[in-house]
Amino acid sequence: MIRLERRREPSRAAAAVTPVLAVVATMVAGGLMFALLGKNPVEAIRIIFWDPLFSEQFASYSRPQLLVKAGPLILIAIGLSLGFRAGVWNIGAEGQYIIGAIAGAAVALAFHPADLWFIFPLMIVAGALGGFLWAMIPAILKTRFNTNEILVSLLLVYVAEQVLAAASTGFLRNPDGVGFPGSRNLAQYPAAANTEIIPGTGMHWGVAAAFIAVIAAYILLNRHITGFNIRLAGQSPRAARFAGVDPNRLVIFCLGVSGALAGLAGLFEVAGPARQISIDFNVGYGFTAIIVAFLGRLHPVGILFAGLLMALTYIGGELAQIMLGLPAAAIQSFQGMLLFFLLAGDVLTNYRVRFRQRRVA
Amino acid sequence: MDLSAISPTLLVFALIVASTPILLAALGELVAERAGVLNLGVEGMMITGAICGFAAAFETGSPMLGFLAAAVGGAALSLVFGFLTQVLLSNQVATGLALTLFGLGLAAMLGQPYSGQSVPATPRLDLGPVNDIPFIGRVVFGHDWVVYFSLALAAAVWGFMKYSRAGLILRAVGENHDAAHALGYPVVAIRIAAIAFGGACAGLGGAYISLVRVPSWTEGMTAGAGWIALAIVVFGAWRAGRVVIGAYLFGGVTVLQLNLQAAGIAIPGEILSMSPYLITILVLVIISADRSRAALNAPAALGRTFHASS
DSSP, X not given: OEEEEEOSSOOHHHHHHHHHHHHHHHHHHHHHHHHHTTSOHHHHHHHHHTHHHHOTTTHHHHHHHXXXXXXXXXXXXXXXXXXXXXXXXXXXXXXXXXXXHHHHHHHHHHHTTOOOTTHHHHHHHHHHHHHHHHHHHHHHHHHHHOOXXXXXXXXXXXXXXXXXXXXXXXXXXXXXXXXXXXXXXXXXXXXXXXXXXXXXXXXXXXXXXHHHHHHHHHHHHHHSHHHHHHHHHHHOHHHHHHTTOOHHHHHHHHHHHHHHHHHHHHHHHHHTTTOSOOTTOOOSHHHXXXXXXXXXXXXXXXXXXXXXXXXXXXXXXXHHHHHHOXXXXXXXXXXXXXXXXXXXXXXXXXXXXXXXXXXXX | OOGGGSOHHHHHHHHHHHHHHHHHHHHHHHHHHHTTOOOTTHHHHHHHHHHHHHHHHHHHSOHHHHHHHHHHHHHHHHHHHXXXXXXXXXXXXXXXXXXXXXXXXXXXXXXXXXXXXXXXXXXXXXXXXXXXXXXXXXXXXXXXHHHHHHHHHHHHHXXXXXXXXXXXXXXXXXXXXXXXXXXXXXXXXXXXXXXXXXXHHHHHHHHHIIIIISOSOOXXXXXXXXXXXXXXXXXXXXXXXXXXXXXXXXXXXXXXXXXXXXXXXXXXXXXHHHHHHHHHHHHHHHHHHSHHHHHHHSOTTTTOOOOOOO
């Protein structure tokens, strides 16, 4: 019979192999799903994973998109991973992303049409602050009243979506927009636009911020006492308490950082690829980033690669929509499946599989 | 603004309709959590139930079969969660989130051919002259069978937990799985059964939204109802009776804000639309503020992974 035996220590080899196995398993299961939808599975997988990067026809458009899509995913996932390591579950990054974008855009629109050098830096501060403050709601409710941060942060996403609706139809609406919802186009406002640093690569300031966040998180987790406390609190809450780690400060820190990073991601998006505040501004990066964080094993470098891979499935999914008529939601289930296989594979990290005959006592 | 346009009969009637999906989902989650399983995938199971129910009712023309299909669909999806968390010992929080993300995608995919379609109405109870009694005839006797079923289910869950031996075992598993295991109870099997029950209830709740409350299919139509059901379980202190109160309170807020929007009250629509979520958060804060009581009610092994060492 098969039984599981707990490992003394999580296996590093298994932890590294699991994501690869999960991706392969998802391709197989996804292929089956596409076949059930009446599409050629091999072609669908090729269009999703290969064509965006290497097809002559699409690569010139798709390759820059890779960084555009990966930037916010990585930025948000880095923040979430800190909390997930410490057992602080912020699943409302989508809301913090929206509020960050609104705060940043509000600063830009308040200065419109002035052309001052400090507008864009000020927007960055406002974006981060907006996300930070939105995340402080579950953080303070958790530390003051012991309220479950999972539920509060998630419910606040729906509140943020209403704020977004109010912003795009009300207080941030373009006064010259002849009644159409949506704010002014920030891309046409040079002092506020988040332009590409290197034209044609998709490398805008948000992507640069994502790379900086990866490096900063790596240093924090490996070289700083706060990072050590985060890892300690996650692996052994009791040991952390004895070591004098204040759980409340950890909650504030983890939610604050992840909120600020999600807010930044929102700001860079609204001033860059999205161009304006509109009702359908948020496209679920805050939720997909949860998958990215786990796929990257909550490790900064892993998240970098996971973010790029997940961005690839987004772009490939769009391509498959055009080429094969694959429904948009198919790629969402595909991403969900990936997380399932990953979590299933984790059993190999923490447990050893033993095949043994049942002995007669 | 014209508040007199709001009819109390219709208000209370709509309140019950709005509460029923959340009540069903919350009762299922209550049983799962009492067995020590925190399933954050309620939203995913609800939306899957919503589309399974809608599709089945559309294809067969029978709302009854629709509800059946919804329960089966929700339970099937919940078994994915059960397998991962109970057999492969994965983290319950992460797996529950995965279930929600996957369920939303799956439902959107399955639902594509069905948007804009309509289904036959679920018949209401017909008691002839009794239904003509003002107020009571409509509010107490004028509902479809699912409303009465959800209340009966609440009573059944209450009785099961309080009086039956099986309920006692289920609670033992949720309080201390190692002790329950040592006594010879099949912890994993009991938990998987509780998870499947939770999935079936969430599926029914979702189907009530797509078959009765709206009734049609749109992507993401559960709009956080699953998360609110999770909050209601905490609000109800893991007791069936209080969960009923919580679900009806929430339904009341939802219906009231919709009616106020329709009556053209001088509060922006967005603020009214966000009020059910804000009030849920407020209620959660009030309930959890008393640390000692909150800790006393929650099942002690909630969310913890069980691995039999021998």
